[in-house]
Amino acid sequence: MTARVLVITVHGSAVPEAGATTARLADSVRALTGAPVAVGHLDHQTPSLPHVLADRPGAVVVPLLLGDGYHRTVDIPAVARAFDCAG
Numbered sequence: 001m002t003a004r005v006l007v008i009t010v011h012g013s014a015v016p017e018a019g020a021t022t023a024r025l026a027d028s029v030r031a032l033t034g035a036p037v038a039v040g041h042l043d044h045q046t047p048s049l050p051h052v053l054a055d056r057p058g059a060v061v062v063p064l065l066l067g068d069g070y071h072r073t074v075d076i077p078a079v080a081r082a083f084d085c086a087g
Contacts, residue, residue, distance in 0.1 A: 003035045005059040007085070009049055009076055012041035019045050022064070042071055049076070053083035060086045 006029065010022050022039050030037040038056060040049030053059060061080045063072045080086070 003033075004086075005036045005038060005056045006033075007049070007052055007056060007059045007061045008037065008039050009061055009063045010039065010041055010065065011071065012044035014044050025064075042075060049079050050082070053079060053085055056085075057083050058085060059083070 008022065008026055008029070013019070026037045026039050029035070038052050038059070040047060040052035040061075042049055049061075053061070061076060063076055
């Protein structure tokens, strides 16, 4: 059975170091689980969440460091549904 892709979803930041930190986290999750892991950004950085999911239909989308605001409750679920992903 092929593991489903885990897409860590972050807001994104204008600070370049933020992307490096998220990439290290994704590498750690990948190493610990053996699952394929990608990162999708909502703003400021690439790749965007829709771009990541376009190549990974059916992925598991996990918001990282997002509270119960608009992004987590509206934006991310709408994008995930468009690509038949679980959130």
